[in-house]
Amino acid sequence: MDFPYIVEPRRDTGLYNAKLGIWLFLASEVMLFGALFSAYVLLRVGAEPGMWPHGWLNVYIGTANTIVLITSSITTVMAWVSCKLRQYRRFKFFHALTIVLAMTFVCIKSYEYHDKFTHYEITLANGKFADGHLVERSKDFDLAKKTGRVTIHGHEVDHEVELMDMQRPEARHIQREELTIPATDIKKMERYGPWHHTYLAIYFTLTALHAFHVICGALVIGFLWGPGSRMWHTDPERFTNRIEVSGLFWHFVDLIWIFLFPVLYLL
Amino acid sequence: MEKMVHTFPPYRGHEARHGQPEHHDPGFWRTWIFSPDHKVIGIQYGLTSLCFMLFGFFLMLLMRWQISKPGVPIPVFGPLLEKVLGQAAANGALSPDLYNSFGAMHGTIMVFLAVVPLAFVAFSNFVLPLQIGAPDMAFPRLNMASYQAFVIGGVIMLTSFFIPGGAAQAGWTSYSPLATMIPTDGQIFWLAGMVFIITSGLLSAVNFIATVIQLRAPGMTWMRLPFFVWAQFVTSFLILLAFPPLEAAAVMQLMDKVAHTSFFLPTGLAVGGQLANVSGGGSPLLWQHLFWFLGHPEVYVLILPAMGIVCEIIANNTRKPIWGYKSLVYSALAIGFLSFLVWAHHMYLTGMGTKVAVFFQTTTMIISIPSVIILTCFFISLWGSSIRFNTPMLFALAFLPMFGIGGLTGLPLGFNISDVHLHDTYYIIAHFHYVVAPGTIFALFAGIYYWFPKMTGRMMNEFWGRVHFWGSLIFMNVIFMPMFAQGMAGMLRRMADGGANYSAAVNSRAGADVIGGLSNNIMALHTWILWGACVLGLVQIPFIINLFWSIKHGKKVDSDNPWDATTLEWQTATPPPHTNFPVTPRVYRGPYEYSVPGHDRDFTPQNEPPK
Numbered sequence: 001m002d003f004p005y006i007v008e009p010r011r012d013t014g015l016y017n018a019k020l021g022i023w024l025f026l027a028s029e030v031m032l033f034g035a036l037f038s039a040y041v042l043l044r045v046g047a048e049p050g051m052w053p054h055g056w057l058n059v060y061i062g063t064a065n066t067i068v069l070i071t072s073s074i075t076t077v078m079a080w081v082s083c084k085l086r087q088y089r090r091f092k093f094f095h096a097l098t099i100v101l102a103m104t105f106v107c108i109k110s111y112e113y114h115d116k117f118t119h120y121e122i123t124l125a126n127g128k129f130a131d132g133h134l135v136e137r138s139k140d141f142d143l144a145k146k147t148g149r150v151t152i153h154g155h156e157v158d159h160e161v162e163l164m165d166m167q168r169p170e171a172r173h174i175q176r177e178e179l180t181i182p183a184t185d186i187k188k189m190e191r192y193g194p195w196h197h198t199y200l201a202i203y204f205t206l207t208a209l210h211a212f213h214v215i216c217g218a219l220v221i222g223f224l225w226g227p228g229s230r231m232w233h234t235d236p237e238r239f240t241n242r243i244e245v246s247g248l249f250w251h252f253v254d255l256i257w258i259f260l261f262p263v264l265y266l267l
Numbered sequence: 268m269e270k271m272v273h274t275f276p277p278y279r280g281h282e283a284r285h286g287q288p289e290h291h292d293p294g295f296w297r298t299w300i301f302s303p304d305h306k307v308i309g310i311q312y313g314l315t316s317l318c319f320m321l322f323g324f325f326l327m328l329l330m331r332w333q334i335s336k337p338g339v340p341i342p343v344f345g346p347l348l349e350k351v352l353g354q355a356a357a358n359g360a361l362s363p364d365l366y367n368s369f370g371a372m373h374g375t376i377m378v379f380l381a382v383v384p385l386a387f388v389a390f391s392n393f394v395l396p397l398q399i400g401a402p403d404m405a406f407p408r409l410n411m412a413s414y415q416a417f418v419i420g421g422v423i424m425l426t427s428f429f430i431p432g433g434a435a436q437a438g439w440t441s442y443s444p445l446a447t448m449i450p451t452d453g454q455i456f457w458l459a460g461m462v463f464i465i466t467s468g469l470l471s472a473v474n475f476i477a478t479v480i481q482l483r484a485p486g487m488t489w490m491r492l493p494f495f496v497w498a499q500f501v502t503s504f505l506i507l508l509a510f511p512p513l514e515a516a517a518v519m520q521l522m523d524k525v526a527h528t529s530f531f532l533p534t535g536l537a538v539g540g541q542l543a544n545v546s547g548g549g550s551p552l553l554w555q556h557l558f559w560f561l562g563h564p565e566v567y568v569l570i571l572p573a574m575g576i577v578c579e580i581i582a583n584n585t586r587k588p589i590w591g592y593k594s595l596v597y598s599a600l601a602i603g604f605l606s607f608l609v610w611a612h613h614m615y616l617t618g619m620g621t622k623v624a625v626f627f628q629t630t631t632m633i634i635s636i637p638s639v640i641i642l643t644c645f646f647i648s649l650w651g652s653s654i655r656f657n658t659p660m661l662f663a664l665a666f667l668p669m670f671g672i673g674g675l676t677g678l679p680l681g682f683n684i685s686d687v688h689l690h691d692t693y694y695i696i697a698h699f700h701y702v703v704a705p706g707t708i709f710a711l712f713a714g715i716y717y718w719f720p721k722m723t724g725r726m727m728n729e730f731w732g733r734v735h736f737w738g739s740l741i742f743m744n745v746i747f748m749p750m751f752a753q754g755m756a757g758m759l760r761r762m763a764d765g766g767a768n769y770s771a772a773v774n775s776r777a778g779a780d781v782i783g784g785l786s787n788n789i790m791a792l793h794t795w796i797l798w799g800a801c802v803l804g805l806v807q808i809p810f811i812i813n814l815f816w817s818i819k820h821g822k823k824v825d826s827d828n829p830w831d832a833t834t835l836e837w838q839t840a841t842p843p844p845h846t847n848f849p850v851t852p853r854v855y856r857g858p859y860e861y862s863v864p865g866h867d868r869d870f871t872p873q874n875e876p877p878k
Contacts (some may be wrong), residue, residue, distance in 0.1 A: 017477055
């Protein structure tokens with residue numbers, strides 16, 4: 001008995017097996033990210049007034065990353081079209097671009113992560129808050145023993161609420177300078193990690209899960225570009241189907257980002 | 268068609284493209300362990316999940332001893348437990364912590380590692396491609412990966428018993444903040460295990476849906492599918508769409524545990540009298556919503572496959588077309604759709620608000636309608652038929668009243684007023700166990716006895732099958748019926764001492780039988796249940812021996828179709844060869860053409876051409 005519809009579509013559904021499979025898988029992915037987006041909504045609605053942050057992320061970097069990812073979607077389509085037109089070398093060129101763009105995206109994303117992990121909010125002993133990026137720590141700096149001092153590049157505010165909205169007009173005029181704070185003045189010092197605020201928790205969870213998808217997608221596309229492309233010479237139609245299916249996944253990953261970008265950066 | 272048995276080397280024969288068997292033996296590992304063949308994977312899933320079921324049952328026996336005789340060392344197993352788990356089982360008795368962890372793991376193992384993989388994955392793996400006339404699943408290697416992910420998840424769950432602090436203790440529902448704030452690592456293992464188990468479920472669901480849509484044999488139109496296929500098809504969609512939110516929730520709880528986020532931890536959370544060092548701002552209700560968004564469709568994941576199995580067996584043994592085939596199909600679809608709209612009826616007591624409760628109470632009442640339609644169709648099918656009472660049929664028949672009891676006792680839980688009284692008591696334990704234990708598990712037993720001849724070419728012993736059946740039926744009821752009484756009397760479900768402290772405190776002040784206290788009669792039922800559970804364990808021994816003994820020594824089947832069935836899985840060799848059918852079958856008729864007037868036999872296989 002032959003195994004049907006691996007390459008040619010079934011007549012009543014118009015699909016070959018793998019294409020239906022990837023669509024079903026994407027349906028489950030929609031539910032996965034949908035649950036996380038609804039978590040975002042609930043956390044944001046449940047936040048205390050004024051305590052949901054705005055403008056904590058750099059919109060220019062986010063825009064750049066959006067452009068990178070959308071471009072990679074275009075090259076993915078071009079790679080598939082090249083396969084359909086039986087132009088193997090063009091396929092190789094376009095998918096090489098896709099992989100480079102994917103890696104660019106991950107690099108930019110890790111720079112953003114790094115930026116958050118060097119950003120500190122310091123609760124001062126006098127009840128004020130200092131906030132900024134770490135410049136240096138003195139060698140004997142130890143918060144538990146209250147020795148040494150820390151230097152950050154940032155500013156000082158009276159209330160924590162003032163650190164939340166970085167999109168308001170006045171926030172543009174904040175003067176940032178190097179502040180050196182002795183450990184004796186510090187009550188609590190916390191990085192902008194996922195533990196700092198539920199906004200950062202959902203930001204890191206969503207973007208890390210998305211980055212995981214980007215990396216997995218890049219690995220699959222990399223496989224099809226490299227060792228997997230041998231199938232081109234034996235069964236080009238089936239290989240083209242593989243490019244299409246992996247491309248569908250890639251478009252989905254882009255689509256998730258297109259939702260993530262406004263939700264996390266702009267709103 | 269004369270009766271005959273086709274012989275192929277079981278699960279090894281490889282059918283070449285032009286019908287000439289290719290002699291090609293892939294060896295033991297390729298045949299039984301790393302096989303992409305759907306029938307082998309079905310058997311792998313079946314045996315693994317039966318082992319998990321036995322293990323989950325043992326956990327429960329130990330807990331029942333602790334409930335009935337708190338602090339008394341467990342005979343035989345107590346010293347063994349102490350040796351393995353140390354302080355948690357000091358003196359051979361369960362500590363409350365260990366009781367909690369056994370409770371959490373009993374639920375987790377039974378639901379995610381025993382019943383779902385057996386009812387959904389094992390049965391549909393073996394039967395579904397055969398019933399639709401497909402050569403295999405649409406993605407055989409994905410299927411293999413699904414089983415491997417399942418095993419990894421199971422191993423992680425089992426390993427967690429032996430880490431310091433033991434397995435997860437926060438119940439199978441793992442409500443935050445409790446689950447997050449228990450200072451041991453059991454919950455991390457639980458979450459990691461769940462991620463693997465969910466992944467395995469998703470891979471299977473994608474595979475089943477694609478198989479049903481793409482690989483139906485020519486002529487197998489939607490309304491000619493056996494009801495079993497329909498039930499598994501709907502179940503696949505439930506898994507596909509309901510499991511990912513739990514995966515997301517598991518990721519978030521894992522972040523809470525590992526990265527110290529506050530997804531489910533509210534502002535001002537106090538632990539042990541101290542303000543917890545968390546950023547706060549999270550929502551405990553969010554976990555419950557996400558959990559039950561899976562949890563309620565999950566209930567139908569447990570029950571729909573059982574209904575599918577029962578339907579096949581009833582049609583076969585009443586020798587009549589099933590009554591209301593279309594109603595069954597549309598009811599299954601309605602259940603599938605509605606099951607996504609009822610989840611918050613588990614949360615009436617969380618303070619989510621009465622308006623929300625009214626909505627979910629309404630949808631809950633509506634979803635009982637298609638369930639009743641399905642059960643009614645089965646009952647009407649029995650009417651006026653000359654029933655063949657073999658072991659599979661006995662189990663299938665017992666499923667009907669048992670599931671009926673489980674379903675009808677759910678109605679008071681679905682109304683939020685009466686649920687206030689019954690919530691978190693033994694009543695609800697009795698309710699959902701009636702649905703799953705004498706309900707679904709009976710259907711699974713029926714399915715095992717029914718399809719065993721197709722898997723092995725031999726019948727299971729009928730006499731010991733009956734011993735197994737009557738013993739199980741009686742003692743399931745001995746165990747679960749008293750729990751309704753206990754629950755209505757106010758016995759809470761999670762007390763490690765079975766309510767001894769609780770009832771003693773009240774009895775000393777105001778005498779027995781006060782509202783809120785537990786009378787001695789109610790407490791005495793614990794002993795009754797304990798011995799019931801022990802005997803239930805004993806009557807499973809004939810089944811276990813029968814299952815393995817019959818593989819080699821059972822009575823040989825005298826044809827490929829020993830039950831005279833109409834569906835396609837019986838119209839091929841026994842056991843079916845690697846690609847199932849020598850040539851693609853062609854389907855000419857519906858699935859249940861039994862006793863058609865004017866035919867010389869009382870069954871007409873789906874692939875029999877019209878004369």
